[in-house]
Amino acid sequence: MAMCYNLGLEVTTLIWGIPLNNPESPDDVRSFYNRAMEGPLRMLFGPLGLQGGGWPLLNLERLFGDAASLLEVGCGQGLLLEKALRRLKPRRAVGVDLSDVMLEIAWERLKRRGKTETIQVAQAEATTLPFQDACFDGLLSMSMIEHLDERALMKFMGEARRVLRPGGRLFVWSFSPRSPIVLARQTMTGRSSDELRLLAIQAGFREARSPRVGLPFPFSSTVLAYRE
Numbered sequence: 001m002a003m004c005y006n007l008g009l010e011v012t013t014l015i016w017g018i019p020l021n022n023p024e025s026p027d028d029v030r031s032f033y034n035r036a037m038e039g040p041l042r043m044l045f046g047p048l049g050l051q052g053g054g055w056p057l058l059n060l061e062r063l064f065g066d067a068a069s070l071l072e073v074g075c076g077q078g079l080l081l082e083k084a085l086r087r088l089k090p091r092r093a094v095g096v097d098l099s100d101v102m103l104e105i106a107w108e109r110l111k112r113r114g115k116t117e118t119i120q121v122a123q124a125e126a127t128t129l130p131f132q133d134a135c136f137d138g139l140l141s142m143s144m145i146e147h148l149d150e151r152a153l154m155k156f157m158g159e160a161r162r163v164l165r166p167g168g169r170l171f172v173w174s175f176s177p178r179s180p181i182v183l184a185r186q187t188m189t190g191r192s193s194d195e196l197r198l199l200a201i202q203a204g205f206r207e208a209r210s211p212r213v214g215l216p217f218p219f220s221s222t223v224l225a226y227r228e
């Protein structure tokens with residue numbers, strides 16, 4: 001499914017002629033996802049839920065245990081948040097994303113499913129999270145950091161640490177440098193799991209591991225890091 005999703009974005013780039021500039025700015029990324037989701041793909045990614053819950057085999061229970069509050073950064077259409085709500089039953093689930101069109105799709109889905117009381121979504125950038133310190137138990141980010149350059153990624157890691165409570169967990173999934181999508185599209189940055197763990201430690205996380213999460217997409221990197 002992740003593969004379909006990314007193929008979809010590639011097709012969008014080709015057919016609708018929506019290029020991403022190199023290097024990407026947050027405005028480029030926002031308008032890319034906005035315009036991609038304004039075409040017929042909106043139907044596929046929105047109501048039809050292509051992407052199959054984002055990541056069908058992701059074991060949220062293993063990653064976040066009994067987290068009572070969860071933030072997803074780069075939540076897209078909110079599919080994974082919905083799944084997290086079903087599986088983990090957190091008291092609070094919040095998603096932020098740069099793209100207002102992605103968030104519209106997320107909000108429409110959540111409304112249709114009567115989930116707007118429990119899941120909130122808001123427009124925000126990963127490098128400046130609009131939350132107070134230490135207010136989430138878990139922070140999740142899937143397929144978002146490949147849009148961040150080194151400086152922005154470090155800022156995001158710092159923000160993640162800031163908004164997590166002591167004992168909170170950060171889980172990030174991204175493409176590795178050998179991933180076909182990264183090789184095909186020079187605007188995305190792939191990172192290895194080693195790099196991600198190192199960055200997490202540099203950002204002040206106490207411990208970092210790279211669990212295999214059974215995703216149906218090869219060439220991926222992960223980090224699960226613990227806030228002191």
Ligand SMILES: C[S@@+](CC[C@H](N)C(=O)[O-])C[C@H]1O[C@@H](n2cnc3c(N)ncnc32)[C@H](O)[C@@H]1O
Nearest residue numbers: 033054074075076097098099125126142144147
């Ligand atoms: C490939 S999509 C993944 C969506 C979702 N995480 C999933 O796995 O289903 C990447 C998402 O990250 C968002 N994004 C990219 N850069 C961002 C940033 N700097 N801050 C917040 N969101 C960002 C995009 O708008 C897009 O919705």
